Amino acid sequence: MDFSKGSKARFHSYHGENIQLSEDNTVAFRKSSFANAVTFSEEPLLPGEIFLLEIEQNERGWSGHMRLGLTQLDPHTIFRTGAIPQYALPDLANIGRSWIYGITKAHNNIINYDAQGGNGESCLQKICDKNGEVKTCRGAFPITVLKPTKHTEVILPTDIGSRIGIMYYPIDDKKANMHYIINGQDQGACVKDIPYKDAPLHVVVDVYGTTKKVRIIQLYGVPTLQSACRDAILQHITKKAVSSLPLPKMLKEYLLYRT
Numbered sequence: 699m700d701f702s703k704g705s706k707a708r709f710h711s712y713h714g715e716n717i718q719l720s721e722d723n724t725v726a727f728r729k730s731s732f733a734n735a736v737t738f739s740e741e742p743l744l745p746g747e748i749f750l751l752e753i754e755q756n757e758r759g760w761s762g763h764m765r766l767g768l769t770q771l772d773p774h775t776i777f778r779t780g781a782i783p784q785y786a787l788p789d790l791a792n793i794g795r796s797w798i799y800g801i802t803k804a805h806n807n808i809i810n811y812d813a814q815g816g817n818g819e820s821c822l823q824k825i826c827d828k829n830g831e832v833k834t835c836r837g838a839f840p841i842t843v844l845k846p847t848k849h850t851e852v853i854l855p856t857d858i859g860s861r862i863g864i865m866y867y868p869i870d871d872k873k874a875n876m877h878y879i880i881n882g883q884d885q886g887a888c889v890k891d892i893p894y895k896d897a898p899l900h901v902v903v904d905v906y907g908t909t910k911k912v913r914i915i916q917l918y919g920v921p922t923l924q925s926a927c928r929d930a931i932l933q934h935i936t937k938k939a940v941s942s943l944p945l946p947k948m949l950k951e952y953l954l955y956r957t
Contacts, residue, residue: 706724706919707917708722708723708741709739709914711723712777712782713726713738714734716728721913726903727755732760733785735906736784738769738901743864745835746834746835748863749864749901750861750917751766751862751903751912752846752915753857753911754858754911761907762906762907762908763802763908763909764801764862764905764912765902765906766798766799766902766903767796768866768876768899770896770897770899771795786903799888801862802856820886821865821875821884822841822879832844837919843917844861844881856909860881863878864877864879865877867887872895873894875892913955924952937953937954
C-alpha cells in the first residue's frame with residue numbers, strides 16, 4: 699500500500715555496506731556476499747505496533763536465512779562510533795541490549811505460554827476483533843495483510859512471498875514480550891521480559907544467507923486507491939501470472955512493485 703510520508707515505515711539510512719535501499723527506503727537488497735547486510739527500522743517500534751516484511755528474492759548457495767529482532771542500540775550511534783556490525787548474530791547481539799533470531803528459529807509455536815503472557819492467548823488474538831480487523835496503537839488494518847499473497851497451501855517462513863512480522867507486547871509497566879508473526883500466525887513469546895522502557899526499540903533486519911531482498915509491507919495510514927486496487931488484485935493472482943494480464947506494461951510494472 700502507498701501511504702502519506704509521515705506514516706510510512708522505512709529502513710534506516712545507516713546500514714551495512716552491502717545493503718542497497720530503494721523505493722523510498724522500503725526495500726533492502728543485499729548486493730553482494732552474504733554478510734554486511736544489517737539494517738534497522740528508521741523509527742523505533744511502538745508497543746503493540748507490528749513491523750512487517752515480505753521476502754522478495756532468495757539466492758542459492760548460502761546457508762542460513764534472514765535474522766530479525768529488536769535492539770535498544772541507536773543506529774546513528776553505532777554508525778558514528780564505528781562500522782555497522784558485519785552480522786546481527788552474533789556481532790550485534792554480543793554488544794548487548796539486542797534480541798535477535800534467525801527466522802527459522804522464530805517459528806517456535808509457543809502459544810501456550812504462562813499467565814503472565816496472556817493465559818495461553820496469542821497477542822494477535824488479543825488485538826484482532828471478530829471482523830478480522832487488527833487494532834494497534836498506530837491504527838487498524840485487516841488481518842489478511844499479514845498473510846502472503848502467494849497462492850499455495852504451504853509456504854515456508856524462508857520462501858519468497860513469506861511475510862514475517864515482529865512486535866513487542868507489554869506484560870506490565872516495565873517489561874514486554876517479543877513476538878514473531880509468520881504468514882499471519884502469532885508464534886508466541888520467543889523473548890520475555892524485555893525492559894522496553896529503558897530505551898527505544900528499533901527493528902533489526904539482517905538480509906543474511908539465502909535471503910537476498912526484503913520489502914516493508916505498509917500497515918498503517920490511508921492507502922491510495924491505486925495501491926488498494928493492487929493489493930486486491932494480488933489477493934487473487936500470483937505475481938508470476940501478472941505478465942499474462944491484458945494490461946499496459948506500466949500497470950504490470952506497478953503490480954510487481956517495479957515503479
